[in-house]
Amino acid sequence: MGNTYYEQKSLWGRTLESVNKEEQKRVKIILEFIPSGVESVLDVGCGDGLVTNILNERYNKVVGLDSSSEALSHVKSESILASCYLIPFNDNSFDLVLCNNVLEHLPFGVYERTLENLSRVSKKYVLISVPFNEDLWKRQIKCDRCQTVFHIYNHIKSFKHKDLESLSVNLKLTKFINCGIKETQYSELLDSLAKAFGRWETYEKAICPACGKNDIPLRKSRIGKCFFKLNRFFNFVCNRFQKRYYQVVCLYEKL
Numbered sequence: 001m002g003n004t005y006y007e008q009k010s011l012w013g014r015t016l017e018s019v020n021k022e023e024q025k026r027v028k029i030i031l032e033f034i035p036s037g038v039e040s041v042l043d044v045g046c047g048d049g050l051v052t053n054i055l056n057e058r059y060n061k062v063v064g065l066d067s068s069s070e071a072l073s074h075v076k077s078e079s080i081l082a083s084c085y086l087i088p089f090n091d092n093s094f095d096l097v098l099c100n101n102v103l104e105h106l107p108f109g110v111y112e113r114t115l116e117n118l119s120r121v122s123k124k125y126v127l128i129s130v131p132f133n134e135d136l137w138k139r140q141i142k143c144d145r146c147q148t149v150f151h152i153y154n155h156i157k158s159f160k161h162k163d164l165e166s167l168s169v170n171l172k173l174t175k176f177i178n179c180g181i182k183e184t185q186y187s188e189l190l191d192s193l194a195k196a197f198g199r200w201e202t203y204e205k206a207i208c209p210a211c212g213k214n215d216i217p218l219r220k221s222r223i224g225k226c227f228f229k230l231n232r233f234f235n236f237v238c239n240r241f242q243k244r245y246y247q248v249v250c251l252y253e254k255l
């Protein structure tokens with residue numbers, strides 16, 4: 001996955017007021033999860049500082065770290081251009097290390113090194129937010145140039161409760177809450193049929209990780225569209241009351 005995706009201007013510049021209500025609530029939960037006594041925070045993969053900029057007004061020392069210079073241009077606290085798996089700080093440098101919507105993007109190897117780094121630079125706590133038990137297949141898009149199939153937000157990892165409990169041998173899960181938008185369940189069969197007939201997900205900011213193509217058009221397959229719509233109807237009828245939260249916030253104590 002190149003950095004091209006994260007250098008898109010249109011991804012960044014969010015504020016608490018500009019995001020949807022569910023996202024506002026999730027940010028508030030992140031803030032509430034920070035234990036008293038914390039004075040220094042490192043926000044790893046801080047993006048445009050949606051959370052960092054609020055933290056900056058509340059805590060003595062706040063640093064935002066991200067690998068996108070475009071994202072960092074919106075961060076008002078001290079910031080550093082770096083990778084989450086090579087955090088350029090000494091051991092135990094921050095009371096709390098936040099890692100918000102990052103881990104689900106990381107490939108094997110990078111993921112493990114990032115977790116090591118998060119607990120290494122933390123003195124006491126690591127606070128993590130990721131999508132919860134995400135069905136990665138549901139949000140796949142197909143590149144019309146090289147036919148690569150990928151997740152619209154580049155998510156490659158899904159976390160169940162047991163994954164979050166055993167995230168790292170150095171970290172003990174102490175608090176856990178589901179939040180974010182609510183999603184309906186859906187029929188995997190209808191979804192696969194829709195995709196088999198060319199109706200993949202669509203997202204205007206998606207960039208193919210293999211060939212770098214953007215502006216991937218929604219293919220106009222009539223049968224695919226029918227299965228897609230049928231699936232929506234199925235969701236509506238069968239699962240109206242079985243919505244579940246898309247995300248989770250977890251607080252860990254360093255052992």
Ligand SMILES: [Zn+2]
Pocket residue numbers: 143144145146147148208209210211212213
């Ligand atoms: Zn491609």
